[in-house]
Amino acid sequence: MAQSHSVRRALERELISRGVRMTRQRRLLVQIIQSADRHMDAIMLWERARAEDPTLNKVTVYRTLGMLKKHGLVDELDLMHLEGEKHYYEARTMRDHIHLTCVNCGRIQEFESPLFERLKGQIERKKRFQIRVVRIEAGGYCDRCRALAKPGN
Amino acid sequence: MAQSHSVRRALERELISRGVRMTRQRRLLVQIIQSADRHMDAIMLWERARAEDPTLNKVTVYRTLGMLKKHGLVDELDLMHLEGEKHYYEARTMRDHIHLTCVNCGRIQEFESPLFERLKGQIERKKRFQIRVVRIEAGGYCDRCRALAKPGN
DNA sequence: GTACTTGCAAAGATTTTGCTTCCAA
DNA sequence: TTGGAAGCAAAATCTTTGCAAGTAC
Numbered sequence A, B: 001m002a003q004s005h006s007v008r009r010a011l012e013r014e015l016i017s018r019g020v021r022m023t024r025q026r027r028l029l030v031q032i033i034q035s036a037d038r039h040m041d042a043i044m045l046w047e048r049a050r051a052e053d054p055t056l057n058k059v060t061v062y063r064t065l066g067m068l069k070k071h072g073l074v075d076e077l078d079l080m081h082l083e084g085e086k087h088y089y090e091a092r093t094m095r096d097h098i099h100l101t102c103v104n105c106g107r108i109q110e111f112e113s114p115l116f117e118r119l120k121g122q123i124e125r126k127k128r129f130q131i132r133v134v135r136i137e138a139g140g141y142c143d144r145c146r147a148l149a150k151p152g153n
Numbered sequence C: 001g002t003a004c005t006t007g008c009a010a011a012g013a014t015t016t017t018g019c020t021t022c023c024a025a
Numbered sequence D: 001t002t003g004g005a006a007g008c009a010a011a012a013t014c015t016t017t018g019c020a021a022g023t024a025c
Helices: A010-017 A024-035 A042-052 A058-070 A114-126 B010-017 B024-035 B042-052 B058-070 B114-126
Strands: A074-077 A088-091 A098-102 A108-111 A130-141 B074-077 B088-091 B098-102 B108-111 B130-141
Touching: A010 A024, A024 A042, A024 A058, A024 A088, A042 A058, A058 A074, A074 A130, A114 A130, A114 B098, A114 B114, B010 B024, B024 B042, B024 B058, B024 B088, B042 B058, B058 B074, B074 B130, B114 B130
Parallel strands: A098 A130, B098 B130
Antiparallel strands: A074 A088, A098 A108, A130 B130, B074 B088, B098 B108
């Protein structure tokens, strides 16, 4: 997933424009999140950050994620709790999409659909609910595994 | 939410038919989940159960919830993590629905839509993904709060 | 009777808090 | 310079595990 420099800096620029103080630590974390090619949990993020800056504290990771969540700039996912109860994070720079988690092999696919957009519009209209974040996660068997899935498993 | 006797026992009968051993504790927990009129976390469930059976251990609650999850008989929800990181549970006896969590007042509304059903069908067809559970959670401002919501809040 | 379940205590995993020092604006 | 952020240690929260004793089938 090659990305241009400007895309990699999208989150950072967004934060600056919102008047968020950019520290060395935040710059690093935000860059890692932005350029990650898969969903990361807090500890994975911490480990990658420590490779660059060994003094960066785990607490800073949690606080930065909390700050980004508050600004609606990352999504927090469970991915069906396939491994433990931790959360996974991804930058909200793309359109909303659905995560499909295979409960057999653990593969995660993403899915976008105009139907999803329509569904959001319907909620906003019918319930007069102003959506800030939506999350759809599905668990089941992916195409590669479904042949093997036995009923009742 | 009045329910007939047979509905309240739906989960229990389902478990028996699957050959799950029905202990006193499981019967009680399953009955509470089944007849709950709101989403409960593990501790709330434990507290209600203890009112009936003070010896029932918290660990049994977790183990029973795990067993029900494995059988796909409860859904595990985050409800946007409004209070801490705990999970909420509900019986999967109704049709899939969307949870709308107001980030201002904490109210939770539910929403059903044929669009949701169509979306699921689309996923199964286009990705050849066999869905076992789907979860949609939205966070934002409910109709009662949106007038008060300030931009950037 | 036997395999599965419970309770208890303890550990594990993840996340948050208090407080002092540091640094970005 | 000064209010917000980081680091450190410790606590809090939620969940899981090991094992002996109990119980459903």
